Amino acid sequence: MSSYSDLRLAVAPMMDWTDRHCRFFHRQLTRRALLYTEMVVADAVIHGDRERLLGFDAVEHPVALQLGGSDPKKLAEAARIGKDLGYDEINLNVGCPSDRVQSGTFGACLMRTPDLVGACVAAMKGVAAIPVTVKCRLGVDEQDTETALGEMARTVFAAGADALWVHARKAWLEGLSPKENRDIPPLDYPRVYRLKQEYPNRLIGINGGIQSLDETVRHLEHVDGVMLGRAAYHTPGVLANADALLWGDDGRADLAGVIDAMADYAARHIAHGGRLAHVTRHMTGLFHGFPGARRFRQILSTDATRPGAGPDVLFRAFEAVSLETAEAAA
Incomplete structure (x- = not known):
């Protein structure tokens, strides 16, 4: 801090x-x-x-x-x-x-x-x-x-x-x-x-x-x-x-770790009566500039808003980014 x-x-x-x-x-x-x-x-x-x-x-x-x-x-x-x-x-x-x-x-x-x-x-x-x-x-x-x-x-x-x-x-x-x-x-x-x-x-x-x-x-x-x-x-x-x-701190934030932390947070929010979209609406631009950023936004903007949506949506969106990033680097 x-x-x-x-x-x-x-x-x-x-x-x-x-x-x-x-x-x-x-x-x-x-x-x-x-x-x-x-x-x-x-x-x-x-x-x-x-x-x-x-x-x-x-x-x-x-x-x-x-x-x-x-x-x-x-x-x-x-x-x-x-x-x-x-x-x-x-x-x-x-x-x-x-x-x-x-x-x-x-x-x-x-x-x-x-x-x-x-x-x-x-x-x-x-x-x-x-x-x-x-x-x-x-x-x-x-x-x-x-x-x-x-x-x-x-x-x-x-x-x-x-x-x-x-x-x-x-x-x-x-x-x-x-x-x-x-x-x-x-x-x-x-x-x-x-x-x-x-x-x-x-x-x-x-x-x-x-x-x-x-x-x-x-x-x-x-x-x-x-x-x-x-x-x-x-x-x-x-x-x-x-x-x-x-x-001057070491390194940049690990985005995979960010996804894990937000999935845990979203699960707690949902357990207390909240909705996944309350959390994920703030995250749609996280991978701006990355291959797969558009797909990440699409998944969060659609799937995360559906009734009963859970943290697995976040992992699926991240997988889409990871896959397209890997393909772009190949």
Whole structure:
């Protein structure tokens, strides 16, 4: 497990994607990267089904809980709950541009109210003896990114934030959908680099459009940490070499061992009333770039969704990859 002071790579919080099954899978590929939950609204943490919303396997450490909200008292209570459940970090979402987030007065629209964000951070720091961090955008709508990001950083660090993760795009709350906000606003990595120069003794991480470990290494020349989002989800094999490349550990993750571990995990999930597809839906891109990758995706996308499907589907999909890889090498 990497210590917080040695953070170089994280897998971004992604709604409907980075659930506990996804995180368990990613942890088989990298022992070092920091994993994030999906965003959970503070009210849901306080009043909802905590095992369903917040449960995680011990193997997921280091794992961070991302909260959504703008009420300092509620966020403090949610942070206390997350800390008591064993999370390694509490992160405040100041970057999500979805409509439901705007209507709840949290997410990217909080870029307009840095003082409120600072009050939220201070409240969470007051109850959680673990790192409290913020993930934000460069700004929203017509904001000047030099001013908006600079003011957000100044405020959250003054409030005690342990790190600031920056998605290196603006969010346009007027005129773009949440999906469009992930691609259309231009990336501005140099703005995040300049922020790190302004705060040499603070942990600054970068997110947005980063596709590979080679790109990750280049960003780490300028910032402390890199957060992979869609690249880690759609092509999770990218994580298999992360520990060796970024931390100097021996070797890459053994993909046959990953399949074995996930089959065991899926069997336990099914025994508790779950379905195989809850687990395998996160795994379809594991062999991206390998001979047989298409067949692997097909098997998991069809057979794993059938009633009564069991872990044998995973082994069959892996056999298809192994066979085509062997034939390609012959």
